[in-house]
Every structure is written in structure tokens, then in C-alpha cells.
Amino acid sequence: MNRHLLNGLAAPLQIALLIAVFVVPGVSHGSTKLTFAFSEKSAPYSSLLDEKAVGLFPELLQLTFDFIPDYTAAGLVMPWARAQYNVRHGLNAGFLTYPSDKRQDYAVFSAEPLFTQDFGHLVYSADNPNIDVIESATSFADLSGLVVIVENGSRWEDQNIPGYLERVPGQHMDAMMHLLMLRQVGDFLVQPAEDARLIARQLGYAQKLKVRKVDFIPNSQIPFHIGVSRKLPYARDVIKQIDAVMQSPEFESQSNALIEGYR
Template sequence: MSGIIMDRRALLRGAGCAGLGLALGPHAARAALLPLRFVYADNVVPFSYADADGNATGLLKDDVDVVTSAAGYSQTTSLMPWGRAQATVRAGQADGFCTVPSADRAVYVQFCLQPVMTSDIGIWHRRDDDRFKAVGSLEELAAFSLGSYVGNGWATEHVGTIPTLAMVPDPVSVLKMLAAGRIDAFVHDELQMGYLARAAGLTGTLAYTPRPFLGQVVRTLAIRRSLPDCAAVVASLDAAILARRADLDALARRVRLGMA
């Protein structure tokens, strides 16, 4: 059965059934005794958000289910604002999260070396505007009116000083501004914004153009350094990511198809 059409629950069940059967080394048996407490941002569709019963769901949670189950762990989940989620891990009140590696987070967590998902960063623009295929640098991009949303770390770091940058509370509002012609472009990855554009009915109006100079978004698991045997835990998770790469890629394809 193709991974694209495989039922999401079947993917997760398959990873769970593998459990300790994977050749993940001597840490796997020890890992089976230890549930890991993961925290997620509470409203980042399609990556992490609450389902109808208030439980954590989304692509990141599914990815962590696949990886932890394959490594012989279980995970418990909590949803909260992202700033508080990071503080909770830093304080040792939770064990990990799944996010973009950064130097400030690496002070208190150890990131897996293997990514659970990688997504190109590109330029979202109106479908009838073909100027962005020729843009080759941030300096050239700054000539356009840009939009972003509060909490977008990439925009804050790379285009935050551009005077024409319009900031709004959430990414869907940026997409709607773009569709209405109030801004020229929105720099973001294709995975999340493609899903949101489809959900908002904007794919007929908006287009995405990848530009190599913008790089990629890489997300992976991170475990607090204060957790006993942190390095061994991370090693077993890295092995599980490699072993379950096909399942992780299939989950990402489902999001790209709007099937999450």
C-alpha cells in the first residue's frame, strides 16, 4: 500500500507494533521503562493543536508517536503556549519537544541529529505575480511589501528590520492579506502554509515559489539535558528516526495533500 494513501492510524499502529523489535541497540530495553513527557505549542495547525476532546494532535505529535514507539518509549503530551512549553522543559517539568534546532535551546536540550521533517522555505505570492522567480537575495526581497505573523522566528531574524514588513497575529491572516493584495509576499515553508492555504480556500489565488537562498526548515526531537541518560535516550531516538523514515515521510505527504 502506498504511504500516501495509507491510513494515518495504520502508520502509527505500525510503528507501535515494531517497538523493541527494531535493532536500536542496547538502550531500547531500558527505554521501554521510561515514558517521555512531551510538550507542544497549543495552536500551530497542522503541527500541534487540540482535537475535539482537547487532546494534543497534529503532525509533530504523530511524528513523535512514531519515533518513541519505535524506540520502545511511550509519550505523554501537554499543550500550552510555546513560550511556556519551552520553559517547562528548561525547568525539568517536561522531557522534550519537537522543533527547529537553535543555539539558545541547545543550552538546555540535546537535539537528535536526524530530522523528523524537512521543508523548503520559499515565497508565497499571488498566482498572477511572477516577479519572485527572479529574486535571489534578501536584499532583493526587501524591495517588496512583506507580511508575517507574531511569533515567526525566521521573519524576526531575517526580515524583521524591513520597514515595509506588516505583522499580524496569525499566519492565516497573512495569507488573506496576500490574497487581497495588501502585501506582495510572505516568506514561509511550503508544508504548513500549503495546508493552511488549502483549508482557507486560497490555493486558486496564491502560489508558492521556492528560492534556494532562503534555505530549509528542519524539525526534530529534543530531550532536556537534565534527564538521566539523556545522551542514550537521544541516541535511541535517532536510530528510530532512521528506521522509520518512510513512515515519517508518509505522514508529511498526508499534510501536503491536506489529509491531516
């Protein structure tokens, strides 16, 4: 579920999701070049492929700067802890992440999220004998006779999935998907659609994967904003231009299409 990337969220929202950090190496062809760093192990959001940062976040950020002539963007990967340290101390220019109070102390964030991660999905198998219950549920109470597969140590799941539901723990996302699809020891997972579809495809379960959007999962919407280090002299100008781009109907259309492609 990429929860390690969300370290640093408010207590109810600890989910892990590393994002983009920029370095400012100079000016090229009249534009200031911002180099973004991304997590190398956070697919489908960001990862390393052929020495390049790939995934939804690099693509979204590149799209954003395609609309900003004053700046150009490049990408690289780095560990999340290093990214946060570098932004705090002005060694890198910024990141795309949840704008916690702690992060707002050292970074200026875009007014609107560039992406909202949505945990409001039930993930299950088309072969599940309880599929009718899952597809008709309007609350967790309706699922009280079923078994949810959770990730060991996930505070978000502890705080947002009711304790009366029987749980089967998995060590990581691949193990959880195997428990659901292969061993069939649980009935459903709670995950973003992007994560579920990627893992199912990688493990060969795409044909029987079912994903249902529901509205009864608390704290399911996690916004990710572009933030720029307050130590960067022109941080507010970068954010001002990003905010202007995000008001563009053309940008909104293209970014929505890009996000839907991952879902």
C-alpha cells in the same frame, strides 16, 4: 508563520515554534511511558482538537516511538514558556525544538533533526498580474519592483528579506493572507509551504494559492531536534535509541511521507 514558537533561536533565526515535552509517569507493560506536550496554537505543527494534541509534530514523534519498544508515547498540550521551564528543571522530560546554545545547556539533543522547517518559499496568488516575475526570479533583486507582505514585529523577516523591497505589514498570518489574496495590496509572502497551505485552505483561498520553492532566501532552513532534559537519568539512552531509529530506511521513508502530506 508560527514565529512565536521559535522564541529562543539565535538572533537571526527568531521564529516561534513550540514543540514536544515529555513527562515520565512510570512503566507500563515493560515500557517507560513518556508523555509529550505540544503547543495548542501552532497548527499545522501542533494544536488541540477534541482534547488531543494533533498535527505534524505529534504524528512525527509518535512515529518515532513506534520504532522504540523500550518507551511509549502519549500527548498533551501546554504553553511554550511552561514547556521550556519544565524541561530546564526536569519537571518534564524533553521537547522537539531548535537546539539553541541556551537549550543545549539543559537538554541533550538528537544528532539529526526530526523535521526541518523551510522558509524558502514564495507564496502568491494565481491571479497576481506579476506572476511571471515571481515565477522567474532567481534572487530578491529580481523582485525589487514588487511588494512583500510581512508580519509586524518579525525579526527574521527584518534580517532576511532585503530592506529595499517595499513592505506591507500584517498583524498575523490570517491578516497577511487576506492582504495577499483578497485585498491584493502585495505580491507575495515568504513562508513555509505547510503554513501557507493550511491558512489558505482555512480561509477559502486554496484554489488560487501558488507556492514556489526558491534557493535565494537566507537562513531558510530551521532544524528541529528531539531534546531530553539533562536531569532525566536515562536521557542519553532515550536519545541513543532515537538516533538509531532515525538511521532506519523504513523510518526515513515513513517520516518523509508524513511530512510531504503536510506540504
